[in-house]
Amino acid sequence: MSRPYNIGLDIGTSSIGWSVVDDQSKLVSVRGKYGYGVRLYDEGQTAAERRSFRTTRRRLKRRKWRLGLLREIFEPYITPVDDTFFLRQKQSNLSPKDQRKLYPQTSLFNDRTDRAFYDDYPTIYHLRYKLMTEKRQFDIREIYLAMHHIVKYRGHFLNEAPVSSFKSSEINLVAHFDRLNTIFADLFSESGFQLETDKLAEVKALLLDNQQSASNRQRQALSLIYTPSTNKAVEKQNKAIATELLKAILGLKAKFNVLTGIKAEDVKAWTLTFNAENFDEEMVKLESSLDDNAHQIIESLQELYSGVLLAGIVPENQSLSQAMxxxxxxxxxxxxxxxxxxxxxxxxxxxxxxxxxxxxxxxxxxxxxxxxxxxxxxxxxxxxxxxxxxxxxxxxxxxxxxxxxxxxxTKDNGAIPHQLHQQELDRIIENQQQYYPWLAELNPNSKRQTVAKYKLDELVTFRVPYYVGPLITAEQQRQSSDAKFAWMIRKAEGRITPWNFDDKVDRQASANEFIKRMTTTDTYLLAEDVLPKQSLIYQRFEVLNELNGLKIDDQPITTELKQAIFTDLFMQKITRIVKSS
Structure with missing residues (x-):
């Protein structure tokens, strides 16, 4: 074109709008048509679904790995008693018409019927409880079945308390409320909302009172966790926050936008319950609206919910098996x-x-x-x-x-921590070790005996660190499947088990590889690695970069003042910068 023109672009996630205008912002004709339009395309999709399938496969493979190790420990002692015990178990899911099934009338034992077994132990928890409490020698196959169940469904690892002192009824309201108050002080600074902490014993008793409905407990606890304000607007907001907080903890439908101080147009999308099967999926949809404060609030409330739920599943002074x-x-x-x-x-x-x-x-x-x-x-x-x-x-x-x-x-069993299963495993070992001394073999890894006293304990307590990934080197994986999802670095060759993990795997080198594979190179400084957004160095840069634009009486602040603000404010407490429009 002979005269000057400007091109404007509006780039979105699924479209690009464009226009051609002159210096007076009027549309310019291009080939006989006004120069504007839009190009639509499919929005980019994350690999979250594919990743979830891969994670599930990895989790099930590790479960199979643990159960295989359990079988290896028991096999020399079970085979002399029942040489086809494990083969019958392996074929139990095959149809009787399947020609590969060598034992059409498959049963648990070769010397009694399944009915006789289930008459004695209606559920696996009946067996586990009797193994812990009855002072007699049990069939080694019964011990294996109980331990197989414990290792297979070993519980979550969200609580890091040692197994020796773990109690299911312990809910640390003080720590959680203090943590929430720190966040609320920043998030709701205008209304001054804070949770009261002087009546937490009464609050805990109410939360755990299963003789009342959750809605009744929520209403009664409301007046105990916050102080009403004389300002009507402030009172309305504070009461709403306290109400939604209690609803979330008790597993009722709660408005998470109210709890996190987020102004939401679609309130229905933010109304969720922790016990919903699709809770994680719904939170992923809201991820773009959540900041660090929101994540911390939801995480803390979810921990409290799990604690209250667990106390309902396993009452005080009861074992898990007793409760079941x-x-x-x-x-x-x-x-x-x-x-x-x-x-x-x-x-x-x-x-x-x-x-x-x-x-x-x-x-x-x-x-x-x-x-x-x-x-x-x-x-x-x-x-x-x-x-x-x-x-x-x-x-x-x-x-x-x-x-x-x-x-x-039920899905609520997801709240059961591994410590409860390990406690029962230890009680079974200690009750039966006089008949089977090998059950009480100490953990070969002496450094972990305070966490997992017995060798069998490691099958419940040991976790492959997330930063190690699949237990295969990148080279081995490329040769076997041409995949690129392994990065583990070995110290030595040989089979990896929970008892020799630190002898075979280089944790630090694997962790470094984990970080490296998650970073990319800079767009402008070619071949230079980018910094993770959540790294301390980049966060320091972000804060100082924002402070560079700060002015007092239209004059930029001095370097000394900028450094003082950074050191005395941002380094001392949780803060956030609110950009003015």
Whole structure:
């Protein structure tokens, strides 16, 4: 073109808008048409889904690795008693019509029926409890089955307390409330919202009171955790924050935008519960709106929720197995109640009741089993025409308390820490070691005996560090699968086990490789590595760069003042810079 023109671009995640204008900001004609338009394309997608599948495969592979090590320990002692025990287990999931199945009538034992075994131990927790408490010699195969269950479902590692002093009922409200108050002081500086900490014993007692519904506990605890304000606007905001905080801790639907001080247009998207199956997925959708403060608030509340949930699963002075046996007994008792009231219902309600229970326990063909909420909803509908029946009122009360027909295996078991499983493993070892001394073999890694006293303990307590990744070198992985997801550095060749991990794997070198593979090179300074955004050096640069634009009376601040602000303010407390428009 002969005359000057300007090109404007509006680049988004799934489109690019463009226009051509002259110096007076008027559209310029290009080839007989005004020069503006838009190009649409598919938005870039992260590899989160693919990564989640890879993580699951890795987790299951490591579980199989641990169970294989457990079998190796037990095999020399079980084979003389029952030489086909492990083979029957391996083939137990095959159809009787499968020609590869060498033992069509597969059973757990070769000298008794499965029915006899289940008469003695209705659930695996009955077996675990008897192994801990009964002073007699148990069948070595029974010990293996119990330990197999412990190693397979060993619990989470969010709590770092030593197993010797761990108690499921301990919830450190003081530490969590102090941490939250530090964040709230910055986040809600205008309203001055702070959590009260002088009545935390009463608050804890209320949170753990399972004889009241969660909503009742939330309402009663509200006045104990914050001080009302005389300013109506401030009072409304502070009460909302305290209310949503308690709802989140108790597993009720909470508005996380209120808790994190985020102004949200779609409030429904921010209304979540920690016990929802899709909680993590929903949080990923909101990730772009969350800052460090929001992450810390959610993390702290999730820890409190898990603590309250765990205290409900395993009451004080009970072992995990005792708590699960109580659930089994309660379910059996409640089923008798349900069958008794069923006879008084109309045929339609009777059928709905049966279908609801079947769907809750096993699920129907090609459908997921009912969640507890779905089950309670159908039960309530089926019983609504007989409100005066004495058993109906009792069932409704149990539903309100969230205690009707509990199941042993639920998503809530994700709150169970590994320490509870390890405690039971140790009790089984100590109870049976007089009959099987090899069970009490000490941990070959003497440095970890304070954490895992026995060799078998390591199968529960040991975790491959995340920064080590797959237990294979990059070269070996390229040769076997042409994949690029391994970076481990070895110290020595040979088989890696939980007991020789530090002899075979170079932790520091592997950690360095983990960081290197996550960084990229700079766009402008070619071949130079970029700094991670969350690194201390880059965060220091960000703060100083923001302070460079600070002016007082239209004059830039001095270098000395800038350094003083950085040292005395940003280095001393959690702060954030709010950019003016």
């Amino acid at each position: 046996i109580t659930k089994y007994d309660d379910h059996q008792k409640h089923l008798k109640m349900l069958k008794a009231v069923r006879e008084a219902l109309a045929p339609g309600d009777r059928q709905r009741l049966k279908q609801a229970y079947d769907q809750y326990v096993d699920g129907q063909e090609n459908t997921k089993a009912y969640s507890k909420e779905d089950f309670y909803g159908d039960i309530t509908k089926a019983l609504k025409n007989n409100p005066d029946h004495p058993i109906v009122s009792e069932i409704k009360k149990l539903i309100e308390l969230d205690q009707f027909m509990p199941k042993q295996r």
